Amino acid sequence: MNEKIILSRALTTPRDGCGPLLQGSGENAFSLRQQVFEYVRAHGQAARADITTALGISPGSATTLTADLITSGFLREFEGRARETGRGRPKVGLEVVPNAAYVIGIKLAFNRHTAVLADFAGKVIADASFPSGDTRRPMAQLLQETQNLVDRLLKESGISPSDIKAMGIGMPGIIDHSTGTVAWSSLLEVRNEDLTAAFSERFGMPLLLDNDANMLTLAELWFGEGRAMSDFAVVTVESGVGMGLVLRNQLYRGAHGMGLELGHTKVQLDGALCQCGQRGCLEAYVADYALIREAATALGHSFDTSKNPEDVLATLFERAKSGHTAAETIFRRAGKYLSLGLSNVVQLFDPELIILSGERMQNDYFYAEEVLDTMEKLTLNEGRQSCRVAVNAWDDLVWARGASALALSSVTATLIDEMRAA
Numbered sequence: 001m002n003e004k005i006i007l008s009r010a011l012t013t014p015r016d017g018c019g020p021l022l023q024g025s026g027e028n029a030f031s032l033r034q035q036v037f038e039y040v041r042a043h044g045q046a047a048r049a050d051i052t053t054a055l056g057i058s059p060g061s062a063t064t065l066t067a068d069l070i071t072s073g074f075l076r077e078f079e080g081r082a083r084e085t086g087r088g089r090p091k092v093g094l095e096v097v098p099n100a101a102y103v104i105g106i107k108l109a110f111n112r113h114t115a116v117l118a119d120f121a122g123k124v125i126a127d128a129s130f131p132s133g134d135t136r137r138p139m140a141q142l143l144q145e146t147q148n149l150v151d152r153l154l155k156e157s158g159i160s161p162s163d164i165k166a167m168g169i170g171m172p173g174i175i176d177h178s179t180g181t182v183a184w185s186s187l188l189e190v191r192n193e194d195l196t197a198a199f200s201e202r203f204g205m206p207l208l209l210d211n212d213a214n215m216l217t218l219a220e221l222w223f224g225e226g227r228a229m230s231d232f233a234v235v236t237v238e239s240g241v242g243m244g245l246v247l248r249n250q251l252y253r254g255a256h257g258m259g260l261e262l263g264h265t266k267v268q269l270d271g272a273l274c275q276c277g278q279r280g281c282l283e284a285y286v287a288d289y290a291l292i293r294e295a296a297t298a299l300g301h302s303f304d305t306s307k308n309p310e311d312v313l314a315t316l317f318e319r320a321k322s323g324h325t326a327a328e329t330i331f332r333r334a335g336k337y338l339s340l341g342l343s344n345v346v347q348l349f350d351p352e353l354i355i356l357s358g359e360r361m362q363n364d365y366f367y368a369e370e371v372l373d374t375m376e377k378l379t380l381n382e383g384r385q386s387c388r389v390a391v392n393a394w395d396d397l398v399w400a401r402g403a404s405a406l407a408l409s410s411v412t413a414t415l416i417d418e419m420r421a422a
């Protein structure tokens, strides 16, 4: 039986460090200089002796590499006492210089856009959020909405635009991270749009674009439960069903940056119509619009589905909770399809943990015992440990923080590469 775990919504503070605690190896390995930097950022504060031991390098190399990083203005020394007790001999340690660079992370979404401005240590300096509506829009409008978020962040933080070194954006849809192209998004009227080019030109800084589920997965990898885990998956349910996967300490995107579209895996041949235009996709049975469609059919005239989707779903949930059988069946049926999707994830990737997230996790039907039990039953468990499933309470800033991690990791690699070239 799968043990139900509810994760806390608190994310780590910069003092505890941020970023993956396990670093990539082989062809995914950072340069040694960046490994030193990432070690310090991940641990918040670190002594040279800890770096020497953790990275298996000589004390001489640790001294040279940290000296370079200090001269370049990325790390600084501090003299403190042991953190736990505040007593003992003062110890010289290293920490990230927070104002060495700033980044912006944005989640563009249905109903509400959110954004954060973070420093080089990963600390959020300012956040912003605007209602966004629920219709597809032209590109120019999406650019303007992003501009409003950026303006608000700059005003609130007092940081100069020239100190922002990159922007990370997560949005729903089928997005090629490597080319920065949006093949399709429920937010945009157009298809196959080179969003990165348009945004970089408008804001005059590098833009990293990815789908929103990857942003949430990065947030778990940088600030949450996944920091010390090498293989885990995140599954989100809201206006669509998203998935992110970390394999061997790295976000996995597939050969064309379009992998892990769990929501569009087929669970029924010629089944219900999905918002992508195809039929039988998982999200056509689980996502918000699927629930609303079912409600319109099953509850008929007694149910007004013309209101804002959030309100419609809140009403549907209230009815289900108060014992309305048809309403309850809608959630339980969607939960069953979710079990099917989760079981496929376990069967394909054998993750250590699946984190369920997204706004719909407010509806406990999606992580009911029944869902976890069905998932177990559908999975071949011979000789395999059950995959743990955890639920992360919904907090919209987490996605934007994941987008800031995308920007931070890109900025770090660029700055440290430039150092090497110099």
Ligand SMILES: [Zn+2]
Pocket (backbone or CB within 6 Å): 263, 264, 274, 275, 276, 277, 278, 281
């Ligand atoms: Zn689909």
